[in-house]
Each structure stands twice: as structure tokens, then as C-alpha cells.
Amino acid sequence: MRIRLDPWPVDTQDGQLTLKPFAGLVFNAETDRWAAIAPREVPSWLTRVLVVDGKRRMEARLLLDDEAGGLSLAGFGAYVAGAVDLCPHGSRQADLLKVVAQRVLAYSGDGGVTLEPTRLSPRNPHTGQLEYTPHAFAGTQLEGALGKVQRLMLDAEGDLSRRLAAALPLDEHDRAALPDTLVLQDGPVRIGGAGRAVLGCVKTLHTDYLGADRIGLLGTLKPGERTPVLRFRVGDQGGSQDSEGREQRFTWYVRLCDPPFYQHPLAGVMRLEMHAPEDSDFVPRAVLQVANLSGQLLCRLASTPHKDARAPQNLIPTAALEHAMDRAMGSAELVTRRIRSHLARELGQPTGAVA
Structure with a gap:
């Protein structure tokens, strides 16, 4: 028996x-030969790379009671x-974009209740006003509010x-179209987003798309090397037509670094996704170009363990963005105190005891 280490922190969900x-x-899309493909340089036509991520936080759970005695x-x-926003060739300083917090009052809509903004x-004078916009969720589950905030974040x-x-045209007649702006999105690409140059970066490997006869290649990849491009259908359960x-x-898949000998062989491997045209047997040239440059680009952006416990998959721009998003949402402790003070005023109680 050989024991290997999962390098990510033990408090990371699912490891x-x-x-x-x-x-x-799962179908071969690029080639039938299952072997590593060497990295290529980031081409000059790619002038802008944007790393997109989101973050959500629950700030208080609430129980609502109406005049009829109903609870929700x-x-x-x-x-x-x-x-x-960064230059893949390092010719300009990176910039943060659109880092503005949105606040939500998520409530169960099953009881016919309609809420006003809070x-x-x-x-x-220095803390500013917080405004929570109402958004209803279906059902009465305890996790419904968190699920609604998560859904809003993913949509954003x-x-x-x-x-x-x-x-990024995906039909066969636009094989020469090459994007000058590429978005690296944390996690899989979203449903309904076809036609744009968005590359989904899946940091945690939950699903095996390769099978026992192919997954061994991942452990032999060198930094920057990738596997051939494959094609699958989201939500395919096999069997019935439905x-x-x-x-x-x-x-x-791309390897971002050589793992130490004591880590498991898939450490440092990231899975990448892009939208595919329906019922096609070709890879658009633009998608193939993105696949070719992905290893070199991601190796440049990969983090290191002494800076980030989720290295190398949690990219350096992603970590910087996470810090900016935390600042945008503000101190959780102070927000909680504001919520308590607000509820105390609503209930007609002194604020000193709860602030």
C-alpha cells in the first residue's frame, strides 16, 4: 500500500x-491518440485575459412570522x-473590475409573502447604508436562502x-475566428453561455471523465502539457433518451506544476472546459488554439504553496480577487451587529443591548 497526501487544506469542502x-x-474530439500534448507559447493575437470569480456569504438566518401566525x-x-484584467504577455499592470457587493434578502415565496427592500x-458616518434586495426562493428548506444567494452569485x-x-463562433464555417480577449472563469462554464471565449477552470476534480484506461496519463503530464480535447454532454446519465x-x-486536463513525491499523482492538475457546438464532430480552430495556449498561460498564473494553501490551482489573480471581494462585502462581524441593531429598532427594543 502506498499513502499519498492531498495537498489542499483539510477544511476545503470535499478536498x-x-x-x-x-x-x-465521452467522445474523442481532437484525436484518437491518447497522449500528452506539449505546451505552446501564448500567441500575440491574445491581448487581454480576464479572470472572473464570485464569492457569497450568509450574514444572518431569519424566521418570518405574519399576522396570521404563519412562519417562513x-x-x-x-x-x-x-x-x-491582465495582459497575458505582462506588458501592463493588472486591474480589478466590477468588484461591488450586492446584498440579498432571500425568503421563501411559497406563502405568498412579498417583502420590501430592507x-x-x-x-x-463612515459605515454607509446597507440595502438588501428581496429575492424569493421556492420551498421551505433551511438551506433555501443560501441556495438563492449562491444562484444569484453564479448568474452574476x-x-x-x-x-x-x-x-467565439462555434460553427464549422468560422474555424479561423480567433478571440483577442479570453475569460478564465472559476468553475465550469455556465449553461447558455455558448458563443463567447470563456474558459472554465475546474480546480477540484470531482468527476472522472476518462475511465481507468485513460486516467493514468494525468499522473505523467509535465508542467504545461495537456491531454487531447474530449467532448461530453452536461447531465448525461447514460441509458434513456431523457x-x-x-x-x-x-x-x-492541464498540469500546472510537478507535485512533490509525497502528494497524489493528480496534484497540480486542472480540468478545463469550453462550450461545444451541438452534434459536431470537429473542434473549432479557436477552441483548439485556446487549448494549445492554456498550459503555458495557466503555468504563468499558478500560485505556489507558500503563498496559497490551494496552490497551484487557485491562480494568483483569483487569490487577489478573493481578497478584493472580501473587502467589498465588509466585516462580517460589523454587518451582523448592524443587523441586530436594525431588528432591535424594528421590535422597539433598546439598541445598546444588542449592538
Whole structure:
């Protein structure tokens, strides 16, 4: 028996490696030869790369009671979706974009209740006003409010990625179209986002799309090398026609660094995704170009363990963006105190005891 270390922190959800076999079908898209493909230089036509990520936070769970005695669940939450704008050739300084917090009053809409925006007045002239916009969720589950904030954050990420990315035609007649602006989006690409140059960067490997006969290649990849491009359908469960999935995706794997000998062989490997045209047997030239440059680009942006416990997959721009998003949402402790003071005033109680 050989024991290997998962390098990510033990408090990271699900760790870095919890592989479950993909239930659907995966097809060769680029080549039938399953072997490592060497990295290539980032081409001059790519002049702008944007790293997009989001963050969400629950700030208070609430229980609402109406005049008829009915009870329902709700919660105050916040989310941010932002971007880091950088030059892939290092010719200019990186900039932060769109890092503005949005606050949400998520509540169960099953009881027919309609809520007005909630404004939390500042405690002093320097703290500003907090405004929570109501958003209803279906059901009465305790996790409903958190799920609603998460959904709003993911939608904001997807919208931001689509707005910032260059157009990427996916039909066979536009094989020469090359994007000058590429978006690196944290996690898989979003449903409905086809036609834009968005590259999904999946840091944690949850699903095995390769099978036992192919996954061994990942452990032998050198930094910057990638696997051939594959194609699958999102949500494909195999078997019945009703479970064929919703959208087609291209996917491939890239190694960002050589792992130490004591870590498991997939440490430092990231899975990448792009939208695929429906029912096609070709890889658009632009997608192939992005796949070719992805290893070199991501190796340049990869973090190191002494700077980030989730290295190398948590890219340096992503970590910087996370810090900016934390600042945009503000101190969780101070926000909680503001919420308590607000509720005390609403209930007609002195604020000194709860502030």
C-alpha cells in the first residue's frame, strides 16, 4: 500500500480529489491518440485575459412570522462577482473590475409573502447604508436562502464572463475566428453561455471523465502539457433518451506544476472546459488554439504553496480577487451587529443591548 497526501487544506469542502465516474458518454474530439500534448507559447493575437470569480456569504438566518401566525424562513446574504484584467504577455499592470457587493434578502415565496427592500442605517458616518434586495426562493428548506444567494452569485459570474469575453463562433464555417480577449472563469462554464471565449477552470476534480484506461496519463503530464480535447454532454446519465443532458462541452486536463513525491499523482492538475457546438464532430480552430495556449498561460498564473494553501490551482489573480471581494462585502462581524441593531429598532427594543 502506498499513502499519498492531498495537498489542499483539510477544511476545503470535499478536498481536492473525490472522483466519481461520469455516467454518460465521452467522445474523442481532437484525436484518437491518447497522449500528452506539449505546451505552446501564448500567441500575440491574445491581448487581454480576464479572470472572473464570485464569492457569497450568509450574514444572518431569519424566521418570518405574519399576522396570521404563519412562519417562513429567510436570510440576509451578500455576493460579489468581479474580474482581474491582465495582459497575458505582462506588458501592463493588472486591474480589478466590477468588484461591488450586492446584498440579498432571500425568503421563501411559497406563502405568498412579498417583502420590501430592507435598509440598514449606518451606525456612524463612515459605515454607509446597507440595502438588501428581496429575492424569493421556492420551498421551505433551511438551506433555501443560501441556495438563492449562491444562484444569484453564479448568474452574476456568468453574465460578467459573457460581457467581458470576445465572441467565439462555434460553427464549422468560422474555424479561423480567433478571440483577442479570453475569460478564465472559476468553475465550469455556465449553461447558455455558448458563443463567447470563456474558459472554465475546474480546480477540484470531482468527476472522472476518462475511465481507468485513460486516467493514468494525468499522473505523467509535465508542467504545461495537456491531454487531447474530449467532448461530453452536461447531465448525461447514460441509458434513456431523457437523460442525454443539456449542452455539449469540450474538456481537457492541464498540469500546472510537478507535485512533490509525497502528494497524489493528480496534484497540480486542472480540468478545463469550453462550450461545444451541438452534434459536431470537429473542434473549432479557436477552441483548439485556446487549448494549445492554456498550459503555458495557466503555468504563468499558478500560485505556489507558500503563498496559497490551494496552490497551484487557485491562480494568483483569483487569490487577489478573493481578497478584493472580501473587502467589498465588509466585516462580517460589523454587518451582523448592524443587523441586530436594525431588528432591535424594528421590535422597539433598546439598541445598546444588542449592538
